Amino acid sequence: MNLLEQKFTPETWPEHPETYTQEGKNKFIGFWLFLAGETVLFASLFATYLALKDSVPNSDHALAADIYSLELVFIMTAILLTSSLTSVYAIYHMRNYNFKQMQLWFFITVLLGLSFLALEIYEFTHYVYEYSFTFGSSAFSSAYYTLVGTHGAHVCFGLGWITALIIRNQKRGLNLYNAPKYYVASLYWHFIDLVWVFIFSVVYLMGMLG
């Protein structure tokens, strides 16, 4: 009798399962509000980064144009954008009540996210060992690592979240209780992606070009 645990077929499955129940609607609205707050959070980080860019103690310290490598960042961008696409596929399958496919595409999303993270860790260690560009070496480096690192932490959290959803629901399939959860997790993933697009252009492109 509990709507949340009811079993469905592709025919009876509602068109927008994520907002079908009151709980789902609340999650949907609440999560968008949360993302609005996150937007202000990242805006603050970007503002600080721009204010402190290339602000270093002496001329020996590396500057933006010295260290960024566009090839690496370009690959990272491509990977993360692809992962956004795969999460769209996953949600598409959720709407069609195709649980197996949804899990598969979320799994691929996680794999892509992991490879992004691996490249980011490589990037950071490269900066530290090649250029002595550490968290505390200058105001510029602090602002850089806080901005890009906060994004990285969000990626980590998102990966943990989606993985937990995949494992938790593996046995029982889709219902109106977990559909909104998958949906907001994918929203979160898109948001992370969008932030990266800004990091790519504001930090890396502008860092290389001007």
Next chain:
Amino acid sequence: MSTIAVRKSFLSTVWEYLTTVDHKKIAHLYLGAGGFFFLLGGLEALFIRIQLMKPQNNFVNEQLFNELMTMHGTTMIFLAAMPLLFAYMNAVVPLQIGARDVAFPFLNALGFWLFFWGGIFLNLSWFLGGAPDAGWTSYASLSLASEGHGIDFYTLGIQISGFGTLMSGINFLATIITMRAPGMSFMRMPLFTWTTFIASSLILMAFPPLTISVFYLIFDRLFNSAIFDVTLGGNTIIWEHFFWIFGHPEVYILILPAFGIFSEIIPTFSRKRLFGYSSMVFATILIGFLGFMVWAHHMFTTGLGNVANAIFAVATMAIAVPTGIKIFNWLLTMWGGSIKITVPMIWALGFIPSFVMGGVTGVMQGIAPLDYQLHDTYFIVAHFHYVIIGGVVFAIFAAAHFYWPKMFGKMLSEKLGYVTFAFFFVGFHMTFFVQHFLGLMGMPRRVATFLPGQGLDLYNFISSLGAILMTIGVIVLLVNIVITSMSKQQVANDPWGDGRTIEWALPSPPPYYNFKQLPLVRGQDTWWLEKMEGNKELPPAEPLQDIHMPKGSILPFFIALGLFIAGFGAMYNPLNQVGDGHPMGTVVLIFGLAMTFGTMLLRSLRDDLGYYIPKEELEDDDAKGGKVS
């Protein structure tokens, strides 16, 4: 479960409050904890005024004075005023919109526990090497150089309780958007709900910049980063900007709900609908919007340049316009009404002139060239106490009397209420009116003492006497609360007789599910409207059916506790600039974070489907939600 009083053991009551997700109980928690911090902050204020009672006093030394002054401001803003307002929001807003609970009951509890542990963390500084000493604004240029861990208690404590505030803000926004009863359109919402809505959106937009700047200060002091370190290219003005981008909206986060409270009380006791409802709503939104455009009026003397100062001066003065609209609307609500003087109403009547005085000095400070003279003097102290005490604290006291019967089923004593008002009102003006002149004579704020023979002695003495009168007023209120709690009264739904909004249609206190059947809202001042048509209850919007309820949970308590523990780990990690770090610090940090995220994971893995109250049980329940008993 029936409402027949069952005598519960003390421990089971404690457990109930630790695990509750019911907005009415969370309101009690906020009231209790916020009230405790209010008393603590008040005690600190009293010590400050004793020190300044006469020139070159030695009641406290300079260091302790700085700590008292910092903790007073921080406690009052973050741990007293905001939580006390949250208490009333939790108690009243879901009822006012005809909802059974908030959108996210679990998050609501989590928000409280984060605030609670953050507040405890901050105050433990008194026992662990000294409290923060750089003012509630904690400018980085000063706080980076502060010795010991005081500032770290400030940053970490604010951060933990700030997360809680952010969650509560999101929760109220979502609740008001999605949980309104049928017929409760936005333009029928009571003003307290409206102001909660706008204040919550200010929280959502203003807290993230604070979070970020506080992180920077944590990182700079504890993890070696260099955002504010000028020798490594840093810039401390960044802190000032972020702090005030948060700080000015923060003062509106406080005052808007206070405006909402008075917008409920004044029509109730004028027995007349609020004058200019839609202009009130419009003014609230406009104030919220302009609140983000004026932060640099706190930085006129920082040296941003004349153009910036001029722009921010004009924007600042513009805020006085919607505020004025509100003042006139309240006056016109009373005009021609049949006014009944009660304790809440007397606070409202005291509020209007007091707050106007604070507004006037605000506009004076908004004139940038004049502010060069006023800045960092006692004039500023007078200004913000006129708006914060004359506005926010008066509203908190008014609401305590107004909503006490709804929250606890008992009326606070009217007589003692007037005594509290008399002492507090007179004491307040005595304390702060003279501070305007102290400021104009050049007495700087935040300085531990002053020299004799400069014409400052008398006014400082009067000011300190006023503080004692306010203390007496608060003590009388406490006595009132104790006496009332021990009395055996039980009030009916609408104890003031003139209630206008939905909460007064419910029993006092309401049953745990609020509404047996969700009400149908037929217009503004919903309950008044039904009363005028001779109805004894609100019309139902749904047939009697099973009610879905959320389950209680202890997890919010532990999620918040994890961050509290992690805070100590961060503070004593080996990289900290004080130099007393220990590898165990890192271990504790990781343990605390693991506790927080692990508990969150647990919450996510275990289904929380809630439970149903069967229809049959509701039928024999004698507390009829939404009906006169």
